[in-house]
Amino acid sequence: MRRDAHIFRRLAHEIRPFAWLIAGCFVVAILATPLTLLTPLPLKLMVDSVLGGDRLPGFVAAVVPDALEQGGSLLVFVAALFAGVAVASQLQELAQTVLQTYTGEKVVLRFRSKLFQRSQRLSLMYHDRVGTADSTYRVIEDAKSIQYIATDTLISLITALATLVGMIVVTFMVDWQLALVAIAVIPLLAVLSLRFRRRLRKRSREVKRLESGALSVVQEVLTSLRLVKAFSQEDREHERLYARASDGMVARIRLALEKAQYGLAIGSLVGLSGGLVLFMGVRRVQAGAMTLGDLLLVMGYLSQLYAPIKTMAKKAGSIQGHLASAERTFGLLDEEPEVPERPGARAISRARGAVAFCGVSFSYEPGRPALDGVSFAVAPGQAVGIAGHTGAGKSTLTNLLIRLYDPTSGRIELDGVDIRDYRLADLRAQFSVVLQDPVLFSSSIAENIAYSRPDATSHEIEDAARAAGAHDFIAELPEGYDTNVGERGMRLSGGERQRISLARAFLKDAPILILDEPTSSVDVRTEGVILEAMRRLMVGRSSFMIAHRLSTLEVCDTRIELADGHMVAADSSDGLLASGGRALEARGRGTAGHMTGQAPTGSPTR
Secondary structure, three states, rough: HHHHHHHHHHHHHHHHHHHHHHHHHHHHOOOOHHHHHHHOOOOOOHHHHHHHHOOHHHHOOOOOOOOHHOOHHHHHHHHHHHHHHHHHHHHHHHHHHHHHHHHHHHHHHHHHHHHHHHHHHHOHHHHHHHOOHHHHHHHHOOOOHHHHHHHHHHHHHHHHHHHHHHHHHHHHOOOHHHHHHHHHHEEEEHHHHHHHHHHHHHHHHHHHHHHHHHHHHHHHHHHOOOHHHOOOOOHHHEEEEEEHHHHHHHHHHHHHHHHHHHHHHHHHHHHHHHHHHHHHHHHHHHHHOOOOOHHHHHHHHHHHHHHHHHHHHHHHHHHHHHHHHHHHOOOHOOOOOOOOOOOOEEEOOOOOOOOEEEEEEEEOOOEEEEEEEEEEEEOOOOEEEEEEOEEEEEEEEHHHHHOOOOOOEEEEEEEOOHHHHHHHHHHHOOOEEEOOOOOOOOHHHHHHHHHHOOOHHHHHHHHHHHHHOOOHHHHOOOOOOOOEOOOHHHOOHHHHHHHHHHHHHHHHHHOEEEOOOOOOOOOOHHHHHHHHHHHHHHHHEEEEEEEEOOOHHOOEEEEEEEOEEEEEEEEEEEHHHHHHHHHHHHHHOOOOOOOOOOOOOOOOOO
């Protein structure tokens, strides 16, 4: 119960900006109570006053002119009252539906945006561990829980409570003995609700987990469809999804059975109570203690009395699924970024480009270091080639440089300052990245190039494309720069995608460049074009180029080689030693063996 209270407090905090809209929903919803109380009244008036000839009840006679009690006028009035109450009830329901839908969509839109923003801020380590499908499910599906709880469940519960109180008061006014019998079922329903609460919450959590797992299979297959087709594994993947989805189906059936048992217990208790009231009411009519009209009125109110009781009991059960979703969404919001921005982090406009790795170690998993005690330094404007076999730690090194991860130990400096002391956005603004598998979005070529600078003009975009050697093939396309590249750029060749990625880097004009095997998946002719563009891009920038082929690294001033997370070799050209070697050597005296992969013996001076 404490946990539920904590969740409700957090939900209240999330919906606070929409307090006036939600208050409006409550006002409109509460109008249902007097309309519900009026619903059985025309039937009583018809039986007792129109057909039975009795005088109108005092509270009705006080608002009805005496003339209406003569002749057929009373019948017309009662019929009009019946129709008026019905129409007013429909209008109230329409207004409630529209307002609740509008409010709910506004609430869930804000909450979903907050979850999406949080999921983007979390480090790659979190998404590597949990999987993107789980975060997707929480953002898209679990986020709806706030709408169901705030604008559906809670409003329904409060409206039902108000209606219940009104019904109890009116029923007591008509016949207090029958009223006591009718409300005796409420404590039993409360006990029943508490009994089923944990079981329904547990089943709901299981359903969410399994549905998220099935979504991960769909996401993996559709994003790797070429590989699936190439190995003719469609049937295998179908069976994998079917197995995951079957587990989810079984869990949903179990949840449905729990809800059905809960509903059966509620309906049975309410039915037994209603039968007992009917039995006692008939006995009281036969004894002359109440009129037939009064009994019909009580039974009419009784049906209306049990409706909010059943609503409250069922909502108390269904809310468990929404609370399970709310737990998952708050779990995402509570995740601490593994690459946090330090309080008072310093700004940086444009770096000079001096980079130093000082005894840097990093592990994706405990006991399995991806980098171990790596130390080297790069002067501004110099190019470093990084070689090594697959899994040696090359990409990890550059991922640490742009703070996709933080070192397990050691430090990385930019212009003599630990990169963890910079604002994250400012730090990453210093880098242009060209990946082995270029990432393009399903939009136009111009939008993909301008992704690094959304405010760029068409002239600047074209200049960047020319510098990257991409303008000519773009100009030959039917729609030119407005050509949609398709999902992940699959309407273009690998070389064309890579040149667009280079154009993006040219447009950003960052002081530090990271080239992660940019020519590994292109032919020799295209490689020459890309290398020429890269040479132009590297001019005046500190550059880190990862490549398997040593010939690709010939454009670099120095090369380092990694093996099993250690730096095993390094060499520098005369140009590097002449321009930046003295600074590196001076730094090396404080970080002994910095070009041999040994950890520094002391902290570097700033």
